Amino acid sequence: MGVEGVGVFLVLGGSGNLGSALLRFFELSGTSCLAPSSAELNVLSRDAISKYFIQNGPKIKAIINCIAWTDVDGCERNPEKAFEVNSIAPAHMANVAQYIGVPFIQISTDYVFDGKGGSPYSEDHPTNPIQVYGQSKDHGDRAVLMRGGCVARVQWILGQSKKNFVTWVIDALKSQTPINLSTLQMGGPTSCAWLSERIGDLINHTTLTGIYHLVHDDYVNRYDCGLFISEVLNLPHEGVLVPVDHVNFGIAKRPENTMLSNKHTKTLLRAVGSEWSWREDLTDYLRGKCV
Numbered sequence: 001m002g003v004e005g006v007g008v009f010l011v012l013g014g015s016g017n018l019g020s021a022l023l024r025f026f027e028l029s030g031t032s033c034l035a036p037s038s039a040e041l042n043v044l045s046r047d048a049i050s051k052y053f054i055q056n057g058p059k060i061k062a063i064i065n066c067i068a069w070t071d072v073d074g075c076e077r078n079p080e081k082a083f084e085v086n087s088i089a090p091a092h093m094a095n096v097a098q099y100i101g102v103p104f105i106q107i108s109t110d111y112v113f114d115g116k117g118g119s120p121y122s123e124d125h126p127t128n129p130i131q132v133y134g135q136s137k138d139h140g141d142r143a144v145l146m147r148g149g150c151v152a153r154v155q156w157i158l159g160q161s162k163k164n165f166v167t168w169v170i171d172a173l174k175s176q177t178p179i180n181l182s183t184l185q186m187g188g189p190t191s192c193a194w195l196s197e198r199i200g201d202l203i204n205h206t207t208l209t210g211i212y213h214l215v216h217d218d219y220v221n222r223y224d225c226g227l228f229i230s231e232v233l234n235l236p237h238e239g240v241l242v243p244v245d246h247v248n249f250g251i252a253k254r255p256e257n258t259m260l261s262n263k264h265t266k267t268l269l270r271a272v273g274s275e276w277s278w279r280e281d282l283t284d285y286l287r288g289k290c291v
């Protein structure tokens with residue numbers, strides 16, 4: 001579906017996977033967007049943010065922040081940079097957005113949870129990140145919420161322009177190069193095209209405050225997801241996809257169960273009864289339909 005009403009959307013991080021997908025979605029909806037490059041807007045500069053937001057405020061319908069430093073191990077090595085990008089910058093963005101009266105949507109992550117729960121995390125479940133990346137995102141989210149903003153948590157994002165878990169698995173299957181996949185790490189692959197539609201739903205049906213889980217109804221572990229990919233693409237997996245019973249593949253800790261419940265979100269978005277399936281979404285992505 002498209003986006004209702006008039007106005008310009010400010011998409012921060014428009015060159016990234018989700019940001020570029022959002023720009024395509026808005027373009028197809030006939031909606032105008034601003035997507036400044038890093039040269040046009042330094043989001044680490046408070047003065048630059050204030051000037052840009054205030055100057056364009058009268059015509060902006062909503063601000064969507066897709067900018068984040070998502071290198072989990074990189075964040076562990078350089079926590080100062082992680083908090084600067086993932087906490088301090090969005091806090092100031094949300095502060096200025098509140099000042100000019102423009103809704104602010106912060107894209108967040110399932111890594112704000114410790115992964116020790118046995119059931120899906122609800123939107124109001126207490127956070128407890130176990131690595132610097134999750135901690136920096138959690139601090140940024142809290143700052144956004146304190147300023148009346150909106151936090152949209154996502155997971156296992158699949159874009160078209162950059163490498164991700166799925167493209168890594170595909171490369172391994174095609175080259176017959178063995179890779180280790182966790183049987184414990186639970187979540188759901190989510191295409192940026194599907195996410196863009198859900199963000200459009202947010203804009204149409206909510207007041208753009210509070211926390212939303214933009215995720216599918218069901219879940220899968222990394223190994224079974226790899227098997228699904230091999231089945232859809234008809235690529236042999238024997239000896240390539242190796243199941244392992246751990247989740248830590250780098251210097252930073254990874255949470256196991258990051259299943260997110262979308263029940264509250266689907267109710268607010270008037271989507272109760274509709275099926276949000278990772279299998280359908282991933283199949284479309286693999287077949288090139290999510291462009």
